[in-house]
Amino acid sequence: MIAMTEAAAKQNNRWEPYVDNGGTSLAIAGEDFCIIASDTRQSEGYSINTRYDSKLHRDSFNFRTEKISLATTGYSADAKNKHDKEMHSHSIAQMISIIQYQKRFFPYYVFPILGGLDQEGKGCVYSYDPVGNMERVGFQVYGSASGLIQPFLDSQVGFKNQQNVDKTRLLSKQEAYDIAIDSFTGATERDIYTGDFLEVYIIDKDGIKKEVRQLKFD
Amino acid sequence: MNSTEILNLKNQDVTENGTYKHTLQPIVTGTSVLGLKYKDGIMLAADCIASYGSLARFRNVQRLHPVGKATILAGSGDMSDFQHVQNLLEGVMLQEHCFDDEQEIGTKSIYKILSNVMYSRRTKVDPLWNKFIVAGIENGESFLGYVDLYGTTYQSPVIATGFGSHIAIPILRKYAEPRASDLTEAEASEILDNCMRVLYYRDARSFNKIQKAKVTSAGIEITEPYSLSTNWDFAESIRGYGA
Amino acid sequence: MFRNQYDNDASTWSPQGRIFQIEYATEAVKQGSAVVGLRSKTHAVLVAIKRSPNELASYQKKIIKIDKHMGIGIAGLTSDARVLSNFLRTQAMNYRMTYDRQLPIGRAMESLSTKAQENTQNYGGRPYGVGLLAIGKDSKGPHLFEFNPSAITPEYYAYSIGSRSQTARTYLEKSYEEFQDLPLNELIIHGLKALRDTLPQDKQLDVLNTSIAYIGDDSDFTLIDGEKTQTYLELLDSSMDAMEVE
Numbered sequence: 001m002i003a004m005t006e007a008a009a010k011q012n013n014r015w016e017p018y019v020d021n022g023g024t025s026l027a028i029a030g031e032d033f034c035i036i037a038s039d040t041r042q043s044e045g046y047s048i049n050t051r052y053d054s055k056l057h058r059d060s061f062n063f064r065t066e067k068i069s070l071a072t073t074g075y076s077a078d079a080k081n082k083h084d085k086e087m088h089s090h091s092i093a094q095m096i097s098i099i100q101y102q103k104r105f106f107p108y109y110v111f112p113i114l115g116g117l118d119q120e121g122k123g124c125v126y127s128y129d130p131v132g133n134m135e136r137v138g139f140q141v142y143g144s145a146s147g148l149i150q151p152f153l154d155s156q157v158g159f160k161n162q163q164n165v166d167k168t169r170l171l172s173k174q175e176a177y178d179i180a181i182d183s184f185t186g187a188t189e190r191d192i193y194t195g196d197f198l199e200v201y202i203i204d205k206d207g208i209k210k211e212v213r214q215l216k217f218d
Numbered sequence: 219m220n221s222t223e224i225l226n227l228k229n230q231d232v233t234e235n236g237t238y239k240h241t242l243q244p245i246v247t248g249t250s251v252l253g254l255k256y257k258d259g260i261m262l263a264a265d266c267i268a269s270y271g272s273l274a275r276f277r278n279v280q281r282l283h284p285v286g287k288a289t290i291l292a293g294s295g296d297m298s299d300f301q302h303v304q305n306l307l308e309g310v311m312l313q314e315h316c317f318d319d320e321q322e323i324g325t326k327s328i329y330k331i332l333s334n335v336m337y338s339r340r341t342k343v344d345p346l347w348n349k350f351i352v353a354g355i356e357n358g359e360s361f362l363g364y365v366d367l368y369g370t371t372y373q374s375p376v377i378a379t380g381f382g383s384h385i386a387i388p389i390l391r392k393y394a395e396p397r398a399s400d401l402t403e404a405e406a407s408e409i410l411d412n413c414m415r416v417l418y419y420r421d422a423r424s425f426n427k428i429q430k431a432k433v434t435s436a437g438i439e440i441t442e443p444y445s446l447s448t449n450w451d452f453a454e455s456i457r458g459y460g461a
Numbered sequence: 462m463f464r465n466q467y468d469n470d471a472s473t474w475s476p477q478g479r480i481f482q483i484e485y486a487t488e489a490v491k492q493g494s495a496v497v498g499l500r501s502k503t504h505a506v507l508v509a510i511k512r513s514p515n516e517l518a519s520y521q522k523k524i525i526k527i528d529k530h531m532g533i534g535i536a537g538l539t540s541d542a543r544v545l546s547n548f549l550r551t552q553a554m555n556y557r558m559t560y561d562r563q564l565p566i567g568r569a570m571e572s573l574s575t576k577a578q579e580n581t582q583n584y585g586g587r588p589y590g591v592g593l594l595a596i597g598k599d600s601k602g603p604h605l606f607e608f609n610p611s612a613i614t615p616e617y618y619a620y621s622i623g624s625r626s627q628t629a630r631t632y633l634e635k636s637y638e639e640f641q642d643l644p645l646n647e648l649i650i651h652g653l654k655a656l657r658d659t660l661p662q663d664k665q666l667d668v669l670n671t672s673i674a675y676i677g678d679d680s681d682f683t684l685i686d687g688e689k690t691q692t693y694l695e696l697l698d699s700s701m702d703a704m705e706v707e
Contacts, residue, residue, distance in 0.1 A: 017341070019368050049364070324562070
């Protein structure tokens with residue numbers, strides 16, 4: 001996609017204002033929890049800029065996380081803490097969509113995933129495209145290794161390719177956690193833009209637990 | 219101004235399609251700058267040349283610029299844009315001085331201001347054509363950050379821009395990064411000298427007149443320009459290229 | 462009936478060199494319930510009395526958080542205070558976003574002052590009818606500032622505003638010198654003692670009408686309201702008992 005816009009920019013004798021810094025993020029919603037994870041590598045071409053650049057942004061005033069994968073050109077979304085109250089995750093979800101659509105004709109080149117708990121305490125994941133199309137989903141992966149991880153999640157979380165199973169079954173916390181970890185260890189082997197460290201947030205009624213794990217350093 | 223007026227302008231800043239043409243390439247450029255964290259703080263290195271294309275145009279340019287008492291800005295890329303940023307930050311520091319309230323602006327704030335400037339200029343599609351390293355100490359903590367013409371930012375124990383990101387980074391990652399917290403000043407200095415020497419051998423836009431700077435709890439220190447020892451004996455054995 | 466010729470707007474001086482609109486606004490502050498502020502080397506504290514217009518209504522909020530490191534106590538027109546607190550919150554947030562750092566409280570007060578001063582010089586405008594006590598911290602430690610309708614923002618060791626606040630100031634003037642090295646709990650107790658002095662005979666401090674807030678070198682702005690004030694009110698009672706024994 002970036003290559004296409006780059007070619008168009010050259011043709012129009014214009015400077016291309018987007019870069020792709022790689023990286024992968026995923027989120028899985030469960031019955032009463034949500035798991036959201038990102039690697040921390042930031043790259044440019046074949047160079048690794050840094051091994052620790054967090055792509056997970058924890059909301060500063062409640063316990064839900066907002067996550068931005070493919071952070072291209074530095075994007076910050078500080079929600080206004082105007083009301084002395086916690087914002088509900090669906091309100092934050094809608095807000096992200098609006099912020100993105102406001103720049104419909106010069107988009108923020110980011111693929112956000114928002115993960116948390118909804119008003120009933122159920123796990124929720126919202127996924128977006130760069131211009132603010134929004135959908136509540138059961139799981140989502142975006143970024144440089146999405147092509148590697150998506151089919152794995154389709155099979156193991158969505159049971160899409162399986163027969164004689166209950167396709168509506170939601171994973172247990174341990175199952176979802178293991179699948180998130182396996183997705184990244186697997187992707188790190190083949191995707192040069194994914195690696196270094198893995199940040200995992202486990203969100204449930206008790207709050208947010210953050211974990212940092214080592215991925216391959218090569 | 220409407221689009222027909224723009225199209226009718228015989229202005230070199232407007233393209234055939236009526237879009238504005240801003241900086242499309244840097245003119246007078248500085249090559250790589252390097253930075254690393256070590257035991258007592260941060261150390262930076264840069265050479266003293268500003269090139270005009272392949273011409274070694276200005277050979278006594280300082281590219282390590284102090285901002286305030288504990289921050290250094292190292293700039294590569296377009297030198298006029300670098301000077302513009304220097305002026306801009308001087309303005310900020312002057313404003314801060316005028317508050318006269320003993321609230322000192324730190325490295326992280328300077329980095330944030332610079333990042334905002336760089337990102338907003340890229341968003342206007344009129345970038346400042348630079349890659350910067352911001353280094354300093356704030357509240358006893360050392361800081362080493364990067365920001366470029368896209369507004370991309372990152373922090374790392376070792377950073378190099380331009381050609382240095384290919385040639386110096388492997389050296390810095392091997393010798394400096396794993397030992398960042400116990401590297402002595404002499405060791406840090408030697409590693410940077412070695413990086414600058416390899417760059418001088420390999421980067422045709424580099425120059426053997428360099429400066430180093432450090433920020434420690436004692437403040438900023440920028441060395442006078444000096445030269446590295448080199449050995450060109452191997453050149454004798456090279457055949458081709460007109461020899 | 463006597464009618465003052467020089468109080469129609471804030472841009473007209475009286476021959477005695479007074480601007481009556483400002484003085485009237487200052488009177489509005491004196492009608493609000495009291496707020497007391499005080500600080501030590503490590504902490505700054507606000508205590509305030511909340512009022513409720515009648516038994517069916519809730520108590521009006523008196524202490525407002527501005528940012529992690531800053532908060533205000535208000536006396537006077539609550540709706541004016543809301544405008545000013547929104548302004549301060551916006552300032553604090555913008556400063557965070559441009560400087561990656563907390564807005565120094567002295568600068569917050571300066572910008573507030575600049576904003577409020579305009580209301581005292583323009584025809585058709587009116588001064589803000591509210592007084593504030595602001596606590597906050599910066600690299601130099603905790604601070605206590607006052608803001609009033611004349612738009613000056615002095616810094617204090619201890620101060621009080623609002624109705625009958627002179628009695629609280631009398632208490633503070635007598636005891637402020639010992640505040641410097643006090644721990645947080647004792648500082649709060651001193652604040653509550655000063656605050657209680659402002660109450661009329663038939664009123665008491667209780668969990669419904671008392672608000673406490675503090676900030677410290679190692680703690681963010683913290684507001685204590687409702688049942689949570691119980692501990693401090695008990696501490697206040699026991700310290701008064703101890704005084705009587707002496």
